[in-house]
Amino acid sequence: QLQLQESGPGLVKPSETLSLTCTVSGGSISDTIYYWGWIRQPPGKGLEWIGSIYYSGSTYYNPSLKSRVTISVDTSKNQFSLKLSSVTAADTAVYYCARSDHLYNILTGYYPGAFDIWGQGTMVTVSS
Amino acid sequence: QSVLTQPPSASGTPGQRVTISCSGSRSNIGSNTVNWYQQLPGTAPKLLVYSNNQRPSGVPDRFSGSKSGTSASLAISGLQSEDEADYYCAAWDDSLNGVVFGGGTKLTVL
Numbered sequence: 001q002l003q004l005q006e007s008g009p010g011l012v013k014p015s016e017t018l019s020l021t022c023t024v025s026g027g028s029i030s031d032t033i034y035y036w037g038w039i040r041q042p043p044g045k046g047l048e049w050i051g052s053i054y055y056s057g058s059t060y061y062n063p064s065l066k067s068r069v070t071i072s073v074d075t076s077k078n079q080f081s082l083k084l085s086s087v088t089a090a091d092t093a094v095y096y097c098a099r100s101d102h103l104y105n106i107l108t109g110y111y112p113g114a115f116d117i118w119g120q121g122t123m124v125t126v127s128s
Numbered sequence: 129q130s131v132l133t134q135p136p137s138a139s140g141t142p143g144q145r146v147t148i149s150c151s152g153s154r155s156n157i158g159s160n161t162v163n164w165y166q167q168l169p170g171t172a173p174k175l176l177v178y179s180n181n182q183r184p185s186g187v188p189d190r191f192s193g194s195k196s197g198t199s200a201s202l203a204i205s206g207l208q209s210e211d212e213a214d215y216y217c218a219a220w221d222d223s224l225n226g227v228v229f230g231g232g233t234k235l236t237v238l
Binding site: 037039046047048049051052060061062063096103105107108111112113114115116118119120121 | 130159160161163165167172173174175178179184214216218220222224225226227228229230231232
């Protein structure tokens with residue numbers, strides 16, 4: 001069955017760029033009915049959606065992070081990636097990648113729906 | 129401050145029925161479907177209910193979701209000790225053009 005696996009450095013220095021990759025196995029990232037997303041969870045706190053991408057490269061970002069976030073997709077490697085720039089201690093969190101279906105409404109068009117498959121998560125600490 | 133509002137905690141005894149609420153606005157719950165996630169300690173979240181009241185394959189029918197207006201609820205009947213977890217609601221927000229989560233509810237089975 002489909003599995004997601006996050007990878008990347010566990011420690012990032014303040015002001016630098018956090019880079020993570022999610023590898024999709026057991027299925028194709030080019031499947032037209034899914035979005036691929038990043039969600040994070042600071043220690044002891046709740047879930048925060050970072051953004052989602054469609055295989056074509058179309059993206060949605062959390063407005064509060066939009067100026068610092070880039071999500072990209074590499075269909076040849078069946079991977080999608082997250083870059084978060086100018087990090088601070090507030091970006092310390094467990095970062096999850098997840099798959100979602102897509103829904104439609106007349107205002108937005110297509111948008112990500114429920115996250116039905118999640119990676120195990122990777123802890124990223126921002127510290128000098 | 130989360131866009132969707134959940135009570136921080138809930139509790140019940142084995143066999144009881146508990147309900148967790150999720151309050152939003154017209155731009156999120158009022159216009160779009162609600163999803164619920166269960167997060168057991170130290171694990172990734174798991175989809176529990178989608179599209180307001182649909183259960184993925186493998187989720188017991190003890191878990192049920194509902195929506196009315198700008199609020200949604202998750203009900204757990206026949207409470208079991210293994211239900212002790214954090215529960216999150218989520219929905220698309222048309223104004224923010226993004227996914228919004230509730231702050232989470234920690235369920236304790238007494």
